[in-house]
Amino acid sequence: MNLNNFNVIRNLDTLIIFLFFISLSIIGFLGIGDYGVSIDEIAYKNDAYLQYEFIKNLLFINFSNIDEIYNELHSKSIRLPSFFYILVFLVNDVLKIINISLDLYKISHLVNFTLFISACFCFFKIVENNFNNKLYAYLAVLILFTTPRFFAESFYNNRDIYFLSIYLINLYFIKKLFQNLNYKNILIYSFFAALCINARLFGIINFLIVFIFLLLEYDKKFSIRKFIYFLSLKIILTIIFMILLNPLLWFDPFSNFINYIFTDLNETGTIEVTNLILGQTYSSNNSPWFFYIVWILFTIPLLYIVSILIGLIPKCYFFLKNLFYLSDGKNIWSNKNELFDLFIVVSIFIYIFGMSRFGSVKYDGWRHLYFLYPLMIFNILFMIDYIKKYFFLKNLVIFLFILNIVYNFYWIKKNHPYQYTYFNYLNNIIDVKFDLDYWGLSNYQVFKYLLKITKNTKFTVGTISFNDLMPNYLLLNEKDKKKFLF
Numbered sequence: 001m002n003l004n005n006f007n008v009i010r011n012l013d014t015l016i017i018f019l020f021f022i023s024l025s026i027i028g029f030l031g032i033g034d035y036g037v038s039i040d041e042i043a044y045k046n047d048a049y050l051q052y053e054f055i056k057n058l059l060f061i062n063f064s065n066i067d068e069i070y071n072e073l074h075s076k077s078i079r080l081p082s083f084f085y086i087l088v089f090l091v092n093d094v095l096k097i098i099n100i101s102l103d104l105y106k107i108s109h110l111v112n113f114t115l116f117i118s119a120c121f122c123f124f125k126i127v128e129n130n131f132n133n134k135l136y137a138y139l140a141v142l143i144l145f146t147t148p149r150f151f152a153e154s155f156y157n158n159r160d161i162y163f164l165s166i167y168l169i170n171l172y173f174i175k176k177l178f179q180n181l182n183y184k185n186i187l188i189y190s191f192f193a194a195l196c197i198n199a200r201l202f203g204i205i206n207f208l209i210v211f212i213f214l215l216l217e218y219d220k221k222f223s224i225r226k227f228i229y230f231l232s233l234k235i236i237l238t239i240i241f242m243i244l245l246n247p248l249l250w251f252d253p254f255s256n257f258i259n260y261i262f263t264d265l266n267e268t269g270t271i272e273v274t275n276l277i278l279g280q281t282y283s284s285n286n287s288p289w290f291f292y293i294v295w296i297l298f299t300i301p302l303l304y305i306v307s308i309l310i311g312l313i314p315k316c317y318f319f320l321k322n323l324f325y326l327s328d329g330k331n332i333w334s335n336k337n338e339l340f341d342l343f344i345v346v347s348i349f350i351y352i353f354g355m356s357r358f359g360s361v362k363y364d365g366w367r368h369l370y371f372l373y374p375l376m377i378f379n380i381l382f383m384i385d386y387i388k389k390y391f392f393l394k395n396l397v398i399f400l401f402i403l404n405i406v407y408n409f410y411w412i413k414k415n416h417p418y419q420y421t422y423f424n425y426l427n428n429i430i431d432v433k434f435d436l437d438y439w440g441l442s443n444y445q446v447f448k449y450l451l452k453i454t455k456n457t458k459f460t461v462g463t464i465s466f467n468d469l470m471p472n473y474l475l476l477n478e479k480d481k482k483k484f485l486f
Helices: 003-030 039-059 066-075 082-097 104-131 134-146 148-156 160-179 183-199 203-217 224-245 253-270 291-299 302-324 336-358 367-386 391-414 425-430 443-453
Strands: 274-277 280-283
Touching: 003 104, 003 134, 003 148, 039 082, 039 104, 082 104, 082 183, 104 134, 104 148, 104 160, 104 336, 104 367, 134 148, 134 367, 134 391, 148 160, 148 367, 148 391, 160 183, 160 203, 160 336, 160 367, 183 203, 183 224, 203 224, 203 336, 274 291, 291 336, 291 367, 291 425, 302 336, 302 367, 302 391, 336 367, 367 391
Parallel strands: none
Antiparallel strands: 274 280
16 A cells, blocks of 8 residues: 555545544534533532632732632632633633623533543544554444433533543543653643542542552663652642642642542532432432442443443453463563553442442432443443454444444434433333432423413422522523513
């Protein structure tokens, strides 16, 4: 093949990838205005607004009320992820400059979904690099994108899907870091590691896992002195980025970060709601250890569940066998891809076991562990890769996945915008009850329905749920708002 033909194929390949992600983006943008507002969005927005005002006052040298803003920041519980809504406020101000007016929550949904698409692209590159197979990469992204709950929550869940997005982007640079420990990869990894910690405090756990794996991976390519220097640089840069990303840490960072941790943990522990799982109600502070596992088993398509287990078990056996027969000077992995595979398997077990056994507070399904879903999808690809020598079986399995993806697209369209209520066939068989709308998103559709069935009647509305009606009420135009009394 001559160079010109190679360049044509490469350019065509790039064009197909570009069109693929543009198509996914268009699908999402078409329905972006149909989702309501979750109660968490209100809390995060209000807290981040203070930080955004604090940053603006510093940048534009406006010190008239900066002490007042800082004291308010310091005195109240600042929830995470603060950086997300700082970004939302920035986009809002930019849109105002160019005379585009959008509701702040719609901007939030737009930013969240855009980050999710960006993370899907990183996921594509991770899979392609790990398996040297573009078909696997397309398949992995489509599985993630078309899983109904993830599709819906990629708009309004600005904590868990946002963390998934940042984690996936960080994962891309973790893989690059494992392949080549250099200044560029350390710098970029450290930035996204800090963003992960800014989004969720247990991003620190991922940072520690990466640190341990880098220690295990040391293969004398560098001198011990240079290796220690690189690891120290990774820690220092991450701390610097953590401080830069959170205005609360700009003054007295150590004390404020310690207060930051304990305030967040205390705030989480004081919020108590009721969870409905397997037909039983539990306090969020006293849910059973199997809470996350059950939600995973019931809310991911059954084909994926089975495939994840089939892929995970042989991979665990492979590493355990290598560990058992480990000889001096050898590792249980033979190349960088196997090291990354081990990182994925270890991360899944650490987080699921740790959160199931030691997670004191559990809310609304397994959303706190959503970031593990791409790692689970990796196990599906492990399974397909195991059977690739069986040509017919491999093609049959891929065909079944394509059918499932097509069905998921159909289910998403048919049930829009209620994809967050998806349960697999296991729930039909066992027929037990779970929470459906923890965040009260359907309140927006209820308002719209009441406006549709009547023209001039005024309604008095209320709720017996802990969900406030006000967030979704604020999405209505001024004329429609006057038709509702509280």
